[in-house]
Amino acid sequence: MSPYPKELKERLVRRMLDEKISPESLAELSGVGKTTLWRWRKAALDGALRAEAKPESAPERRSSAEKLRLVMAAEALEGKEFGAFLREEGVHTSDLRRWRAQMYEGLDGRTRAKKEATQKLRQAQRDKRELESELRRKEAALAETAALLVLSKKARRLWGDEDAPMIGKSDKSSST
Template identity: 40%
Template sequence: MPYTDAFKTQMVKRMVGPGAVSAAALARQVGVSQPTLSQWLREANRVAAMTPPPEEKKPTAPVGPKKWTPEEKLRVLAATQGLTGEELGALLRSEGLHEAQLKEWQQAAAGALSGASTEPLPAKERKRLAAAEKRVKELERELHRKERALAETAALLVLEKKLQAMGWDERHQEGEDDAADEKSEK
């Protein structure tokens, strides 16, 4: 009597692994001869020996502490506000945090909000900051100078327009100057 591959696979699974049943005991239970069951088991072992073992899945990133984003830290800090004892412990366990980490985050947040730096800047950073401040002052002076020049130019343009509106322009002035020169020559 021919048996399906699914049935054979099911019988082999019952003969191996946890709670395995011997071929003789399984033969009595299902009504298939013991030599047939043993042959299926040998074939399954032979096929398993010929197939290469599946490659173990290697983690893509090293397993280590979670990298917390600032948003996540802020969320946890807000959630822990006002919690004590068991409630705090339960939240820390669910987030995978230690109380020391939480305290560190609280101090960093308080320092950032107060505007006070928790540690002095290194010399390289101080020099860079001083150079940037000097550059800002130079740019502010240059901007102030250019604003004054622009204001002066705008005032001159306004004055010129007013003179033009009154009928004074360069040609009119030149004509008067020429007439005055002619009168003085006579």
């Protein structure tokens, strides 16, 4: 945090930039260190240069319509005209190549991607139906097995044969 008030900083920076006073001269007049003044001046100039730059000049900030316009305009140019166009618009050849590829993807890729996504969805739905069917079959088999077990126990109790081995189990005590 600067020990100097914001108003003082702004006033001194304005004097350096507007009145073209050097940081060394202003340091003697104001009592603020010349290194500090140089740093403030540099920060102000960097901020001014950023503010002057067009916000859409960054390739990733351009709209789709702007990218299309640039790609189409560049197609008709060659040599020096093409280089001048790139400098004037603030783009690189790699940007144009990438945008052109994105355009082709948009024309072909979206429909292809949409078809692939639809196919994957349908396959997932088929798989889900098969799994649900298998789950229902196994639940029914489990319920049937549980019912047979209950009936088997009831039958043994009813006929008084509780010491008899259960169905499917061997009687280890009788074999010795």
